[in-house]
Amino acid sequence: xxxxxxxxxxxxxxxxxxxxxxxxxxxxxxxxxxxxxxxxxxxxxxxxxxxxxxxxxxxxxxxxxxxxxxxxxxxxxxxxxxxxxxxxxxxxxxxxxxxxxxxxxxxxxxxxxxxxxxxxxx
Numbered sequence: 001x002x003x004x005x006x007x008x009x010x011x012x013x014x015x016x017x018x019x020x021x022x023x024x025x026x027x028x029x030x031x032x033x034x035x036x037x038x039x040x041x042x043x044x045x046x047x048x049x050x051x052x053x054x055x056x057x058x059x060x061x062x063x064x065x066x067x068x069x070x071x072x073x074x075x076x077x078x079x080x081x082x083x084x085x086x087x088x089x090x091x092x093x094x095x096x097x098x099x100x101x102x103x104x105x106x107x108x109x110x111x112x113x114x115x116x117x118x119x120x121x122x
Contacts, residue, residue, distance in 0.1 A: 001053060002049055002053070003029075003031065003046060003049065005026055005029055006025065006026060006029050006031060006046065006050075007023045007024060007025050007026060007050065007085075008023060008024045008026070009021060009022075009023050009054070009057070010022040010023060010024055012054065012057060012058060014058070017090060017091055017092060018088065018089070018090050018091075019054070019055075019058040019087075019088075019089040019091060020086065020087070020088055020089075021054045021058075021086070021087040021089065022084065022085070022086050022087075023050065023084075023085050023087070024083055024084055024085075025042065025077075025079040025083040025084075025085065026079075026083075027040065027079035027080050027083055029079075031043065031046065032079055039078075040078055040079050040080055041076055041077065041078060042076075042077035042078075042079060044071075044073055044112075047073075047077075047104065047112055047114075048065070048068065048071075048114065048116075050087070051087065051089070051100065051102050051104075051114060051116065052065055052116075052118065054087055054089060055089060055091060055098065055100050055116075055118060058089060058091060059091065059093060059098060061098070061120050061121070061122065062120070062121040062122045063098060063118035063119065063120060063121060064118060064119045064121050065116060065117075065118055066097070066117050066118060066119045067116065067117040068114060068115070068116045068117075069115045069116075070113060070114065070115045071112075071113070071114045071115075072112065072113040072114070073111070073112055074109075074110045074111055074112060074113065075106075075109050075110065075111045076111075077106060077111050082106040082107060082109075084106060084107075085104055085105070085106050085111070086104065086105045086106070087102060087103075087104050088102065088103045088104075088105075089101070089102050090102075096119065096120055097117055097118065097119055097120065098117070098118045098120065099115070099116070099117050099118075100114075100115070100116045100117075100118065101114075101115050102114045102115075102116070
């Protein structure tokens with residue numbers, strides 16, 4: 001985990017090439033004190049990092065984000081109000097890359113859509 005203590009992975013389930021992960025954000029984490037004071041918002045770059053980490057755990061490989069496209073932030077994630085996130089990851093593993101289509105939701109609200117290609121490091 002790059003940003004220690006930001007979240008806890010509650011579960012990671014697989015159904016064929018679809019992985020579903022549920023996490024709990026730690027609203028007291030330092031990152032929210034600076035982003036933004038008095039009105040905490042989950043940084044987009046942290047969301048992308050979480051998707052990378054969940055994909056690494058799903059495939060059991062170390063990855064490097066090489067391409068991201070169709071990144072759409074659909075709703076603000078305030079960890080004081082919505083600390084439970086659900087990630088749906090459709091993973092297509094090829095010889096040297098992994099392609100992921102992600103949707104992230106909280107309480108039935110679509111928060112993020114992202115397509116990514118990861119290079120396999122090891």
